[in-house]
Amino acid sequence: MMSQVHSSPTSYELGQIAKQKAANSNTSIIDAQALNNEVANATPKPRVNTVPTAAKILASKNQNSKSNKSNKSNIKPPVTMAEVQARMQAATVAVVTARNTGAPLPTSPYTLADKLDIVEQGLDEKYIVRIIESENATDEGTVGWVNPQTKQSTYWTTTYTQLEYADKDPELITSAVGKPYNDTADYTLLVIDADRAAIEGDMKTFIPTYDNLTNFAKADLEDTPADAITACMTPQYSAKYEAFIKVADTDGVDLKDTKEFSEFAQNIQLTEADAKVLSARHSINRKYGANEQFQGNGLTRNTDPVTGKVSQGMVETFSQDKNPQTLKYLEDNNILVRIAL
Structure with a gap:
């Protein structure tokens, strides 16, 4: 009998899973693509x-x-x-x-x-x-x-x-x-x-853009494969990572726990390579605070507490203090x- 081969879920599939779970728990899902479109339509002006x-x-x-x-x-x-x-x-x-x-x-x-x-x-x-x-x-x-x-x-x-x-x-x-x-x-x-x-x-x-934080993490996270860091620092993976976090939170999974992380990766049928990418992204979250709302474009993502409207915020900066x-x-x-x- 041939063994079954699993492919990792797409961002769309994860999004659908997250939305369904969110609907059952009254949790909102951010439309990250709309924010990306807002940035793409803005034209920087000369200094x-x-x-x-x-x-x-x-x-x-x-x-x-x-x-x-x-x-x-x-x-x-x-x-x-x-x-x-x-x-x-x-x-x-x-x-x-x-x-x-x-x-x-x-x-x-x-x-x-x-x-x-x-x-x-x-x-x-x-x-x-x-x-x-x-x-x-x-x-x-x-x-x-x-x-x-x-x-x-x-x-x-x-x-x-x-x-x-x-x-x-x-x-x-x-x-x-x-x-x-x-x-x-x-x-x-x-x-x-x-x-x-x-x-x-x-x-x-x-300023923590994808490129800047990627270069920083490659030099700082010695135990994390460089190719996994590169793979997780993209707009496409950001959407997927946010969906991962939504699903994990809804299911009560603590991704900081090694055993729970491994079981989570198996349950959503991640390949070994994709599990390493997720691990790299979560390490960047845990060590640097670049959570699932990190956009990689150098701006914060703001949510109005009254209306719930999401918008691009201010330019953010990241500091590492070795002493x-x-x-x-x-x-x-x-x-x-x-x-x-």
């Missing part, structure tokens, strides 16, 4: 560097909702921490005024094409920011979780200008970065001088500033 005033920056934000015209040329990254803090104060005035008058809150001045242009040109901002709950922002705290085995830390941030419009408003900031807002928590914004962190510490920061220090040390050495929100 133009001009020096703006605070008034121009705030004015561009107010006009953004009325026009698709690029405002990117009006925004220049700050060059000192003092400038960061001064611009934050200007942004605060705009947010407070809007809240007091019932006017619409400021929104990002960047069009989708602007953001894709930034991704294409590469990271050129000195200051990156990260929001954390204040209970983790003590003197002995760190910017991100430190792996006890590697003694290293990886975390996701964004550039200052991407978040500038949200001033020091924690609800606006968490919404902008796609982080659930906890109204019972206090928040702290970390403003990091990425240049000083790279020189005086051992931190590397880049993580306490927040007090970083602040004392002018690498970071903690701002209570």
Whole structure:
């Protein structure tokens, strides 16, 4: 008798499985293809560097909702921490005024094409920011979780200008970065001088596109086959990986558990080669935080908590810190500033 040969399920088949399971558990499925189409239809514009005033920056934000015209040329990254803090104060005035008058809150001045242009040109901002709950922002705290085995830390941030419009408003900031807002928590914004962190510490920061994260993972994940990393870092595999995660979550499968992972791969009839690709992708998720919502285009994926509408978010940055220090040390050495929100 001939043995039965199984082929791995296609993205469509996984999507159908996930949708059926989601329907039974009231879980939503994101239309990743629609987001990819939105990106494909945006045309990056040439970079133009001009020096703006605070008034121009705030004015561009107010006009953004009325026009698709690029405002990117009006925004220049700050060059000192003092400038960061001064611009934050200007942004605060705009947010407070809007809240007091019932006017619409400021929104990002960047069009989708602007953001894709930034991704294409590469990271050129000195200051990156990260929001954390204040209970983790003590003197002995760190910017991100430190792996006890590697003694290293990886975390996701964004550039200052991407978040500038949200001033020091924690609800606006968490919404902008796609982080659930906890109204019972206090928040702290970390403003990091990425240049000083790279020189005086051992931190590397880049925009996590498919190519950038692929190259990084190949150098960092020594026990993971390079061809498996390449295979899982594509838009097509991202759709498949999200479907895998939906199915695993619905079935209560813990993919971090080696035995459960193996049983899951067998149950959905993955070939040995495809199981290695899934393992590589899940390793990238676990070690770097590139979860199933990672798009590979350098932008966050935002979901409106009220309407459920999904959209392209801000440019995100990824940092690996090989020598993580306490927040007090970083602040004392002018690498970071903690701002209570």
